[in-house]
Amino acid sequence: MPEPLLTLSGVHTHIGDYHILQGVDLMVPRGGLAVLLGRNGAGKTTTLRTIMGLWKTSRGSVRFDGREIGALATPAIAQAGIAYVPESMAVFSELTVRENLYLAARSAPLDMARVEWIFGFFPALKKFWNYPAGNLSGGQKQMVAIARAIVEPRKLLLVDEPTKGLAPAIVQSLIAAFRELKETDTTILLVEQNFNFVKTLGDTVAVMDDGRIVHAGAMQELAEDHALQQRLLGLSLASHQ
Amino acid sequence: MESNPIITTDTALPAVPRDIVPLLLVPALMLAMLPLIGSFPTWVTLTVAGLAMGMMIFIMASGLTLVFGLMDVLNFGHGAFVSVGAYAATMVLLPMHGWLEVDSLPLNLGVLGLAILVAMLSTALLGWAFERLIIMPVYGQHLKQILITMGGMIVAEQLINVVWGAEQVPLPLPASLRGAIVLGDAAIEKYRLVAVVVGLLVFAVMFLVLNRSKVGLLIRAGVENGEMVEAMGYRIRRLFVAVFAAGSALAGLGGVMWGLYKESLSAAMGSEIIVMVFIVVIIGGLGSVGGCFIGALLMALVANYAGFLAPKVALVSNLILMIAILMWRPAGLFSGARR
Numbered sequence: 001m002p003e004p005l006l007t008l009s010g011v012h013t014h015i016g017d018y019h020i021l022q023g024v025d026l027m028v029p030r031g032g033l034a035v036l037l038g039r040n041g042a043g044k045t046t047t048l049r050t051i052m053g054l055w056k057t058s059r060g061s062v063r064f065d066g067r068e069i070g071a072l073a074t075p076a077i078a079q080a081g082i083a084y085v086p087e088s089m090a091v092f093s094e095l096t097v098r099e100n101l102y103l104a105a106r107s108a109p110l111d112m113a114r115v116e117w118i119f120g121f122f123p124a125l126k127k128f129w130n131y132p133a134g135n136l137s138g139g140q141k142q143m144v145a146i147a148r149a150i151v152e153p154r155k156l157l158l159v160d161e162p163t164k165g166l167a168p169a170i171v172q173s174l175i176a177a178f179r180e181l182k183e184t185d186t187t188i189l190l191v192e193q194n195f196n197f198v199k200t201l202g203d204t205v206a207v208m209d210d211g212r213i214v215h216a217g218a219m220q221e222l223a224e225d226h227a228l229q230q231r232l233l234g235l236s237l238a239s240h241q
Numbered sequence: 242m243e244s245n246p247i248i249t250t251d252t253a254l255p256a257v258p259r260d261i262v263p264l265l266l267v268p269a270l271m272l273a274m275l276p277l278i279g280s281f282p283t284w285v286t287l288t289v290a291g292l293a294m295g296m297m298i299f300i301m302a303s304g305l306t307l308v309f310g311l312m313d314v315l316n317f318g319h320g321a322f323v324s325v326g327a328y329a330a331t332m333v334l335l336p337m338h339g340w341l342e343v344d345s346l347p348l349n350l351g352v353l354g355l356a357i358l359v360a361m362l363s364t365a366l367l368g369w370a371f372e373r374l375i376i377m378p379v380y381g382q383h384l385k386q387i388l389i390t391m392g393g394m395i396v397a398e399q400l401i402n403v404v405w406g407a408e409q410v411p412l413p414l415p416a417s418l419r420g421a422i423v424l425g426d427a428a429i430e431k432y433r434l435v436a437v438v439v440g441l442l443v444f445a446v447m448f449l450v451l452n453r454s455k456v457g458l459l460i461r462a463g464v465e466n467g468e469m470v471e472a473m474g475y476r477i478r479r480l481f482v483a484v485f486a487a488g489s490a491l492a493g494l495g496g497v498m499w500g501l502y503k504e505s506l507s508a509a510m511g512s513e514i515i516v517m518v519f520i521v522v523i524i525g526g527l528g529s530v531g532g533c534f535i536g537a538l539l540m541a542l543v544a545n546y547a548g549f550l551a552p553k554v555a556l557v558s559n560l561i562l563m564i565a566i567l568m569w570r571p572a573g574l575f576s577g578a579r580r
Contacts, residue, residue: 078474
């Protein structure tokens, strides 16, 4: 069995006096799309921020591509090949769409062939190429945030709740965009609360609760097992179905 | 990589709003003052004097506004770099005094350029050390920043007294920059024209760096969201240090210009001018180089015009201007590093 691309073993993270991650064990296989589900406050965002080094682990190991990264600074983790799309999108509103992508292309000038490929599934970015990103709608900002993460090939893409606050039509479009991204070599770890959004996208799934992984397995198993869904995701899931 | 159109949320956006009102303030003020002053030559003299003073304050304040915006650091010790820069320049200007007395513009400018280089290198180095030793332990703690940077300025002033003495140091202008050019009935001091040119050059370079280079984009992005810049793989701490050193070097340049303008130096010159520098940074909007530029020109022009029209008002003109601007725009003329 090939080594997973990302492995978290017994990861604990404290934020101030709060003990948020309480021994997270998570494996993200190479290729495809892994989903991290859980209710609000379960620790999903903290998990992503811990992987990126934005919160430091107080205990445990984070291995990426065969290398321990738990003690590395955030820029070194990004340089190792991880791109991050935060929940807030964090587009640079004073910069144009072009400038946002130009900054994200760390190692070289913008690869316009790749940019054209991105325009293929995010055509709005082409139209607003020279617009300040702060003037775009929420959905368009999400496109900028995702485009920024994929403007250069990365080994792992961490995406935090991309559908939050977006209109259903745009959510459907994002599903299609992630399908396109799955065809590339990039592995995706997607954090979501919206099970319907990810149940047809994900290859594997992990469910978090109270700072721990309480279930991990194939997405298809969870999608087909309503009792398991009910047990793991509870009433919050019902509201999404 | 096949293209496959998926997302089509490309509804038309309103035109990008261009905030030009602050840009009109300086010319509007200048034109409005012409009938009040009455005499065109006097107006020209006052206006050029105000522009020159404004440019020098801008040079000193521009670094501080970037440090504010990018690093969220309240550096009350910025005035120390002004004083140290001016004194460091004397290490060139005083020994080469004879060259400055020769009425040769190239020779004078050469010596002045060397003095500015020494001043900027000294203050950049001091800024680097200041950031590592004094600022770094207090990131994110504003009260401690105020206390420790004010302490740093006091220590720097005392060190200047130890190294260069407590007496005021006379700093005469180079021979070719003394006197005035007479245009019609208006007399314009040569040094003030030099100050205007240097200020415009500094602004142009900063504008180009911030808007046309990747480093500039990183600074602007870092002002907005430093964490995301790090998550994209850039070591923003290094950028912080570089910006701090560059801001300190600009303060050093401003110190040389201000010292020559006053034709004397004292260790306290930095702490005396820092109030004006802070007012300019606040008027312009924290982190905005363009706002800082307009704010500096406005403040200096208002001070000059008020000094002529109502000398008593000139004593509080800076504060009146700041209050008026903040009542109109509580965040200052602009916000963000770009404008």
